[in-house]
Amino acid sequence: xxxxxxxxxxxxxxxxxxxxxxxxxxxxxxxxxxxxxxxxxxxxxxxxxxxxxxxxxxxxxxxxxxxxxxxxxxxxxxxxxxxxxxxxxxxxxxxxxxxxxxxxxxxxxxxx
Amino acid sequence: xxxxxxxxxxxxxxxxxxxxxxxxxxxxxxxxxxxxxxxxxxxxxxxxxxxxxxxxxxxxxxxxxxxxxxxxxxxxxxxxxxxxxxxxxxxxxxxxxxxxxxxxxxxxxxxxxx
Numbered sequence: 001x002x003x004x005x006x007x008x009x010x011x012x013x014x015x016x017x018x019x020x021x022x023x024x025x026x027x028x029x030x031x032x033x034x035x036x037x038x039x040x041x042x043x044x045x046x047x048x049x050x051x052x053x054x055x056x057x058x059x060x061x062x063x064x065x066x067x068x069x070x071x072x073x074x075x076x077x078x079x080x081x082x083x084x085x086x087x088x089x090x091x092x093x094x095x096x097x098x099x100x101x102x103x104x105x106x107x108x109x110x111x112x
Numbered sequence: 113x114x115x116x117x118x119x120x121x122x123x124x125x126x127x128x129x130x131x132x133x134x135x136x137x138x139x140x141x142x143x144x145x146x147x148x149x150x151x152x153x154x155x156x157x158x159x160x161x162x163x164x165x166x167x168x169x170x171x172x173x174x175x176x177x178x179x180x181x182x183x184x185x186x187x188x189x190x191x192x193x194x195x196x197x198x199x200x201x202x203x204x205x206x207x208x209x210x211x212x213x214x215x216x217x218x219x220x221x222x223x224x225x226x
Contacts, residue, residue: 032212043202043217044155051212088155090215099145099170100215104154 023089116218135203
């Protein structure tokens with residue numbers, strides 16, 4: 001069973017701080033990794049994708065991937081109350097098509 | 113506007129009454145998928161389709177049917193709904209079937225089966 005694990009949280013950070021969200025996955029051959037943000041009752045929204053080891057930055061968001069450790073993380077700099085949401089880690093466990101396995105998500109709470 | 117649409121957005125029905133949830137995308141995407149989301153269980157894939165007339169089971173296909181007669185549409189059919197199918201359902205699509213195609217989600221359908 002291919003698994004994607006996330007701490008359910010909530011992770012509480014003050015406004016302006018760095019929020020660090022972590023995800024581990026079990027399938028060593030996984031090749032593509034995604035972070036989605038989901039507000040309560042809304043649909044998941046793609047915020048980052050990463051395919052190679054290292055860091056990928058987009059605005060206040062940085063995704064980090066370490067395939068040897070089977071670990072992917074998302075850093076949110078200068079956290080804002082509007083960042084309060086559940087963050088879903090998704091992994092494409094197989095080559096050839098777009099099926100994703102999702103973690104259960106980490107709830108982030110940013111306090112003013 | 114590029115989007116995935118679902119209808120209805122909310123539905124309350126009774127056990128055994130057949131229903132269809134429609135999903136449509138206007139992005140010419142090849143890949144489409146249905147998920148259900150339940151508290152504590154996360155997003156689970158029901159069915160997916162890699163192209164017209166090509167569908168396959170996901171992790172939780174029991175009690176559901178799908179069809180892909182046109183590229184843009186991927187309806188989810190519950191022939192005889194039961195209360196354990198009460199859930200939040202999402203349709204998603206992506207451009208192709210390679211590894212690197214991000215999936216985009218519809219707004220969701222909240223289904224209650226009494």
